[in-house]
Amino acid sequence: MNELPPINEQAKNFILSEPSPFTFFDETDKELLDEQDPYWEKSVFEKFSWVSVAVKRQNIEPKPSVLALVSDNKVMENYTMLDNDELSLKIENINNKKWSLRKVKDTTVLSDYKPNFSWRNLYHKLCFEQMLDTLSTTCDFPLMYEYINKLGKEIPVLRVSIIEKTKLKSNHYWLMAVIGKMSALKVLKLHLPTGIKFGGEGFKFLLKGFNYMHENGRMLDKIYFNRILGQNSEEYLYPCLKQQTELQVLNFNGVVLNINDAKAIGKVLTDFKQIRELNLTDSGLVLTTVKEIADGLMRAKQLEVLKVGSNTQMGRGVNTLIYNLAFSPKIRYIDLSNISGTDAETAEAIYKLIKISGAVQTLILQNASVVPQLTEDFYKALGENKTLEYINLDTNSSPGDNNVRLLGKAIAMNARKNGSLKAVSIRDWFVNYTQFDQFLSNMSISDQDHELWYGDKKEANTMEKD
Numbered sequence: 001m002n003e004l005p006p007i008n009e010q011a012k013n014f015i016l017s018e019p020s021p022f023t024f025f026d027e028t029d030k031e032l033l034d035e036q037d038p039y040w041e042k043s044v045f046e047k048f049s050w051v052s053v054a055v056k057r058q059n060i061e062p063k064p065s066v067l068a069l070v071s072d073n074k075v076m077e078n079y080t081m082l083d084n085d086e087l088s089l090k091i092e093n094i095n096n097k098k099w100s101l102r103k104v105k106d107t108t109v110l111s112d113y114k115p116n117f118s119w120r121n122l123y124h125k126l127c128f129e130q131m132l133d134t135l136s137t138t139c140d141f142p143l144m145y146e147y148i149n150k151l152g153k154e155i156p157v158l159r160v161s162i163i164e165k166t167k168l169k170s171n172h173y174w175l176m177a178v179i180g181k182m183s184a185l186k187v188l189k190l191h192l193p194t195g196i197k198f199g200g201e202g203f204k205f206l207l208k209g210f211n212y213m214h215e216n217g218r219m220l221d222k223i224y225f226n227r228i229l230g231q232n233s234e235e236y237l238y239p240c241l242k243q244q245t246e247l248q249v250l251n252f253n254g255v256v257l258n259i260n261d262a263k264a265i266g267k268v269l270t271d272f273k274q275i276r277e278l279n280l281t282d283s284g285l286v287l288t289t290v291k292e293i294a295d296g297l298m299r300a301k302q303l304e305v306l307k308v309g310s311n312t313q314m315g316r317g318v319n320t321l322i323y324n325l326a327f328s329p330k331i332r333y334i335d336l337s338n339i340s341g342t343d344a345e346t347a348e349a350i351y352k353l354i355k356i357s358g359a360v361q362t363l364i365l366q367n368a369s370v371v372p373q374l375t376e377d378f379y380k381a382l383g384e385n386k387t388l389e390y391i392n393l394d395t396n397s398s399p400g401d402n403n404v405r406l407l408g409k410a411i412a413m414n415a416r417k418n419g420s421l422k423a424v425s426i427r428d429w430f431v432n433y434t435q436f437d438q439f440l441s442n443m444s445i446s447d448q449d450h451e452l453w454y455g456d457k458k459e460a461n462t463m464e465k466d
Contacts, residue, residue, distance in 0.1 A: 011137040019043040021127035040119035064122040065113035099423040124154040136167040157187040172205040179209030189224040203236035219246040229255040238264035251279040262289035269296030277305040290317035307335040315341030322349035326356040337366035347373040355381040372399040379406040383413030394427040408442030
């Protein structure tokens with residue numbers, strides 16, 4: 001009677017099945033088949049069936065860098081493109097991709113995958129991550145080291161999903177080995193799957209891995225902590241980051257920051273002079289933690305991109321953060337979408353941001369509770385702003401007739417004064433044709449309108465409206 005091999009052997013056989021991760025690896029010369037060889041593209045499609053589905057059915061561009069990002073997202077964000085999402089994707093392909101919200105929100109100062117990321121790089125990245133994802137089943141550490149030694153130099157970007165420590169006798173030692181020995185690693189994406197625990201012991205091994213990197217003169221450019229922080233991170237975040245002095249991008253999307261985490265991020269912003277991007281989307285910010293971040297932003301003079309959307313508990317705490325950004329010399333992208341609990345001071349802070357900043361090009365206020373609170377001063381500032389190219393003011397309900405009229409006038413003023421505004425998103429602003437007509441009518445402006453907003457009101461009252 002034939003018996004199935006043990007589950008660990010089945011898993012090992014599966015990941016080593018043809019095409020093998022080690023095909024065309026010369027044991028003598030330690031070299032791989034040329035990266036331009038079509039074998040690598042063929043192998044990606046043959047070994048990973050989801051790639052064919054993504055390209056043929058979901059219209060994903062068949063480029064290694066694009067598919068690598070899709071692979072990361074489908075795991076870290078539980079991302080799947082359902083059939084009913086194909087229509088919206090096709091519409092985006094027809095329309096101007098540059099200003100689709102999906103495209104705008106993907107803005108980053110440093111792409112994860114460089115243009116020269118090859119099919120060979122993609123193949124080895126996917127094989128390596130497949131090995132890590134099955135490590136708790138195979139428990140084969142010699143095999144893990146074989147992957148590291150043979151493929152490590154091919155992998156500049158690595159997604160690492162945390163494994164339940166009880167399944168491995170060595171706790172999270174594997175994490176230290178992977179991070180410490182990957183010679184080409186520049187972008188690290190740490191991800192905590194649902195239901196997996198990662199406490200102080202895990203962070204100790206993570207810290208050892210970063211220390212090993214530093215000792216060998218290797219630095220990261222970009223790091224993701226996806227769902228991995230919170231009460232269990234205790235005070236480990238800053239020690240983990242402090243030796244990565246070349247970091248340009250910090251991404252804490254989908255975590256719940258505790259006060260120690262927030263202080264660590266604030267300190268990194270203060271100490272690391274080259275931080276260019278900070279993503280704190282859906283990171284559980286509250287009044288106390290956002291204050292620590294805001295203090296750090298005052299000193300982050302190289303910051304270009306800030307994403308703090310979907311932090312619904314920030315409330316008025318966001319006001320100080322916005323005030324500080326107004327004086328940030330290089331900030332060009334700010335995402336404040338889906339924030340709530342704002343007040344008149346928030347609206348005043350956004351007005352001053354638009355009025356004072358000489359750098360902001362993109363401002364996202366999608367479904368932010370502050371949109372209906374925006375004042376005429378804000379719209380006047382928008383009309384004469386010279387740098388803003390895209391603003392998103394999408395709402396769940398119309399902000400009212402007055403805002404509709406003011407926005408129409410502001411857009412027209414921006415064009416008259418040679419501003420840079422190219423795209424405005426105002427989904428759900430109009431409840432009827434009358435409001436839309438008011439919007440369009442107020443885009444017809446006169447010299448008198450200009451004088452009323454930016455000149456002498458007494459002089460304007462003596463002028464005749466064109």
